[in-house]
Amino acid sequence: MALACVQEGVPAFGSESDLPPREHALELLRQMLRIRRFEEKCAELYAAEKIRGFLHLYIGEEAVATGAISVLGPEDAVVATYREHGHALVRGVSAEALMAEMYGKVQGCCRGRGGSMHIFDAKTRVYGGNAIVGGGIPLAVGLSLADKMRGEPRVTACFFGEGAVAEGDFHESLNLAALWKLPILFCCENNLYAMGTALARSESETDLVLKAASYEIPAWPVDGMDVVAVERATRRAADAVRAGAGPYYLEYRTYRFRAHSMFDPELYRSKAEVEEWKKRDPIALFAARLRAARMLDDADLSTLEANVREEVERAVAFAESGTLEPVEDLARFVYSEVPA
């Protein structure tokens, strides 16, 4: 039985979170701030109608993408959901290319064809951005299958929300990955709401770790508001996956501070609940701990904020000055352009 989280002698991930060295700690803080400030700007730009379509903000969940993706190497792969700006930023997609994508400009990472929900980047091995809940999970299994068949010591980090756990793709994919011992790390981002449906109103079993354990996949819950806990748990799991242990599964318990999308009046949860969770703001929590440990002072924070602000401003300027793909190119890339 792979219910490792309750096995004797195995420490529960997330319970220990000693701070990393200062330089790395500040980098984690910076990455979370980048996501937060970038997305706050996105919300503004959405109101200004610069960004259209659907826009799903990750604000409140920054510790998950930051801690998890920090431990991956350049050869690893990331598969994410339609709430993936944070994953793309931490993975190394430039804020410029990301913002230009949301502006629908040809300088965007997908030439403006994907938009907010479909961020792809070959250079950093980001295989989407997938706006079908659960739709990226089988694809991630396939990436890891290719690695396994070629003996590549790579990890595919597959992110999905807890809503995806209700989809058949989740179950089919976990079974296949476990059956074939594939090098994939399943990263469940449990923010408690599938759009507006609370976990308890959509799952008969709300302990999502048990679901993975039932497929004989080692699985742990992690405090998703604690970037250090996220990083530590992910590193251990990713190391095991890379070493050939087969798939691992982490459930990051987190919370979305903003509405599901820009059209969501949030009728399904109380303001008090949101405020309660905001007390566990991953950025504020981490900054406070760093201050207490004398790793961060006002000047450090100001510098970080200024750098991030400048990066976001650069991204907006880049997107503003970008150009639109010529309409004549509409049908390009329906099929590959095979050199003659």
Next chain:
Amino acid sequence: MNGAATATAMRTMTYREAVREAIRDALTRDERVFLMGEDVGHYGGCFAVTKGLLEEFGEERIRDTPLSESAFVGAGIGAAMAGMRPIVEIMTVNFSLLALDQIVNNAATILHMSGGQFNVPLVIRMTTGGGKQLAAQHSHSLEGWYAHIPGIKILTPATLEDARGMLWTALQDPDPVLIFENTLLYNMEGELPDDADAVDIDKARVRREGEHVSLITYGGSLFKTLEAARVLAEEGVEAEVVDLRTLRPLDNATILASVSRTRRAVVVDEGWRSGSISAEISARIMENAFWNLDAPVERVCSAEVPMPYARHLEQAALPQVDTIVAAARRTLGRAGGPDVDER
């Protein structure tokens, strides 16, 4: 291919064996190729197509999957994006609906949606078609439906040569290719040269030349249509039979050249009439060759019912030689006999 002086030795084999040989050849030639699907290994394939391949190539490359169409098709997509060349087998087109999300929302979209960054060199094979009394959940012909979708290619090999030769070309294609094998063809015997090799996947073929009417078809209906052409010949009507071979992209040039010459067209399609590939072909003829036509385009399709089990009902639902002959006669202004084809 072979000059008169170097007659190639011919072998008798079935369509099934031709497909198997194509898979074996691909596995031998390219180490990135592997096969996965339900019962492709230990069982030997639901239709015995892959029999013996597990023993020859091993479990790494001949992968039995759980009954998880969405997961293993999606896994094929991911593996293809990562540089492998998977052949994914789905037992029947009806089962492929369980993987429709992966095919339509991922395989077909990712190249365009990623701005050209990620192509999906995946081949999916599946059986299609009725006639074996398998009723409404194993017998439909949905290839025309798949042909609606930009981003994928749709192949319908009818001959041994195409069964043997299309797979390798599909595997060289940088984009997703779906191959539909009509169940009734597996036992068909024919001759194939010893050195049979890859064939193109973008051109229709004239399988029988004729001057009076073009009969346009593909897949399992090809042989009924050729038989209809023989019956028509007895009446002095020389029908040209066009085998589409590929439903997406459609070879407009071959279709239009034939119809412009014969001035009459019958489209034979085992799919349902409404919103079908036959409707698309008819529309293209109207758009591009209207002034060359001497008669309205006729269509012979499956009756618009879920495929029934009872043999007499199933046969009544499918295109048949006599319904094809009758449609051809109508285009020639001849007494067509009873128009049993539901309009």
